[in-house]
Amino acid sequence: MDMDIEDEVVRLFSKSGLSEAADLLKGMLITSCDPYVQNIIKTFKLNALVVHDEWELFCVNNRVSSDHATYLDKFKIAVKKNVNELKKRLGNTKTITHQYHNKPTLMFKFLFSHRDQTLQNKIDKQDEQEFDEIFDFSDVPTVEMVPLPNNNNNNNNNSTDNNTDNYIDDEFEMDLTEDNNNNTFNGISSGLSSHDKQQSQRAIRFAQTKVPSFRFDKRQGADEIVQEYVGERLKSKDIAPQQKMIPKIIEMVPPSKDSGNVDNTPYPTKYMSQTLEGRTKALGDSVLKYYDQFQVEFDPVANADPSNEIQRAVGRIWLYKTGLSLTSQFKLLGNNQSSVNTFSIPNPNEPIFSGQVVMVEGKRIPGQHFGCSKIYYPKQLEFLNSNQRSKKDSSCYIIVASGPFSEYENTLYHPFKELCKVIENKRPNIVILNGPFIDESNQNNQFLDKSFEEFFYEDIIQPLESITSTQFIICPSLRDVQHDYVYPQPPFKSRSKNTSSNIHFVTNPSTLLIDNSFTIGLSNTNIIQQLELRLDNGKNDIKTTGTPLICEKIIQQQCYYPLHPAEVPIETQFIDSIKFPSITPDILIFGKVDKPFIANSNEVLCIGSGQLMNHSGKTGTYTELIVAPGDEIIVHRSKVITRII
Structure with a gap:
């Protein structure tokens, strides 16, 4: 390597939570993280700058804010999966670590691939010119919004609309359709789940977001x-305003009668601890608790008899096929009509959505289809009793x-x-x-x-x-x-x-x-x-x-x-x-x-x-x-x- 790996690890990773000032002695990192990070750099023939940049993205994707050392094994696996892409970036970063070892402001400019206005004002023109001569920004991705892959197969890719709302979604979307089985993400084969891929895109979108400058003290219309x-x-x-405000007593109401004290509810520590089949089964089973929540009576045994002319079914509305509206054809997850595959509603404007628990009433149509003449929604629960x-x-x-x-x-x-x-x-x-x-x-x-x-x-x-x-x-x-x-x-x-x-x-x-x-x-x-x-x-x-x-x-x-x-x-x-x-x-x-x-x-x-x-x-x-x-x-x-x- 053309650099002192140990010094680079100390300088970069101490800024990212992997070491504290008390752990530094004469430029030597003495925590357990130091040899591990250096081993990653040597094993994959990278430099400290590239590994640091990858670590920052890894922390965002995995929501790492403390106990950083416990994530190093997972980080090494992530580096191994992405090593080819990291080596492409290696050539662009070799010279910058020598020239700007003592200029962290310019180094941060490189790491975030854009020039923050506040930092730029602090850098004199000479350093700015020297930096641009050493590193050609034409090879660095600009901080422009890049549309995510569009599954709607439309041809509107030439739009010049710069509204970032088209690309930012604060919550991730779990896609359970059959088209989501491709294990390639941005051209790189991986063993990531669809949830992991979408979380990676989510982090990239946040990293690329442009936020307009705004000074809170100059705001207008306050109050x-x-x-x-x-x-x-x-x-x-x-x-009317009270002379003496009276403190109010606040209590949490348990989610259900069987959950006990809400403070003792055993909440999970991570997402997706269940399999896809387990989650689907849980959604279907939860329908049972709605059987007595409708305006009309529902008898699962009587309604399962195919000889009855008018039948009813209760379940969660579920998408039958991509491209079809829910009203034209849908499934009922957890319904008791095991012999019926699909349902339909004649009114295309019926306000229904996927996951909604409903009761449908109608006649069975030849071909194992169920035409709904009526749709019922659960009753509203009573308010807290006046007593x-x-x-x-x-x-x-x-x-x-x-x-x-x-x-x-x-x-x-x-x-x-x-x-x-x-x-x-x-x-x-x-x-x-x-x-x-x-x-x-x-x-x-x-x-x-x-x-x-x-x-x-x-x-x-x-x-x-x-x-x-x-x-x-x-x-x-x-x-x-x-x-x-x-x-x-x-x-x-x-x-x-x-x-x-x-x-x-x-x-x-x-x-x-x-x-x-x-x-x-x-x-x-x-x-x-x-x-x-x-x-x-x-x-x-x-x-x-x-x-x-x-x-x-x-x-x-x-x-x-x-x-x-x-x-x-x-x-x-x-x-x-x-x-x-x-x-x-x-x-x-x-x-x-x-x-x-x-x-x-x-x-x-x-x-x-x-x-x-x-x-x-x-x-x-x-x-x-x-x-x-x-x-x-x-x-x-x-x-x-x-x-x-």
Whole structure:
């Protein structure tokens, strides 16, 4: 090698979490990672720069934020699979390590393949010219958006539209079709599963994202009202400011009667611990619990008799063949009509989606086909019984905000700090904060001066603990880099037994009982937008008028995430944990929505608070909710205001 491998390993990998300053002595790495990393470099005849670059991508793909040394064996396997591609990059990087050994700023410019404006202003023109002479940027991929492979076989590849929304999807999509068996990814043969391939593309898309420059202190319209909802039976005296805010009692409602205490629920630590057959079976078996949830009676034994003229079947709507609409032909996963293969609905505008539990009624058609004359949806669960509610004399004031909580071009968390000022000034009873708190799409997270977990507890949770007059509910997100990527998500762990009593870590999703008075359901996924796309068949105006309809479908399915195949990493052995408990929540709050909304759907107050920072990198919104005392249904005695932060 043309370089001192040991020095390069020390310099590069100490910046990536593999060593601490205390472990460095005269440029020698004395941790157990040092010989292992050098062995990878020597074995595959690479250099430290290329291996470091591959390690950064490996950490993103595998969500590595701590215990880095335990991942080195997997990293070596990943390097071996991709060694040919890495060697192609080797020739372009040999000279740069010599010339810029003492110039880490220029080295970082190379590693990220683009020039950050802040760093560029700090580099003088001489270094800039010298850098360009040594390395020809014409051979480096530019940071332009590259469309992902399009499975729709259209010919619109020449579009010049630069809207990054066409290429960015915050949640991965699990494709269970038969066309997803190709083991080649970007021309490289691998043994990766389809989930792994899509996660790799997901990381690449985030790495290539361009975010427009935005200064939070120059924002416009702060505290302006975006939308407002006032319950028809709300009285002005019930929403008057109180001289003394009364703390509210918060309890988590177990997902089901058999789950016991929600805090003892054994959540998984990783996704896809079940086989594809096991997940499919779990989805089919879960249909049994819906048999008594329809307006008409369903008798599995009587309906299995082929001699009956009118028959009924219950199951999950499932795609029959790619290219066919669900209404024209679909399967029913878990249905009792084993002799019937496919079903059809005569109304092409029927709002159905894959994974939806339905009951169909009709006649069997020759050729083992079932023509549906009627379709039934599950009944809505009852609200919390009035005998179980405590009557209150004061209103409850709640603020709801959803991440990201920082600008995309830095990690200063100005929006979060501004939100804390709002909370201190308005003194709500409860604040509901939905993640992501450390957003995986923020490329500047790598420049944090502490681990993700330390930053989360020291810079986000500790400031909240000091606001003792307010109870805080903390709900995680699948985009939180410091938390488990699995759905349902377990709550964040208390860092110590000394965690303040005003901090409540809850699951995603979760159902909360507030002061024994009313219930709130929290769902921090992109389910609203995902169902909007599935229900939009081009013949209805679902995008402008369909939010109440989408919320209605979620309420009917008695489930926080009824879409299957899911676009989130559902662990099906815990599928009961994403269902409503034995009641329908009075209020449904959806944490991850692109645009804020307020809707009354089936007497349920549905709220999408928007995001504190939206996907374009500009300031977003938060929501204020006031629930007044009384005996009326919650949606009729509530006031909701969405404001710009």
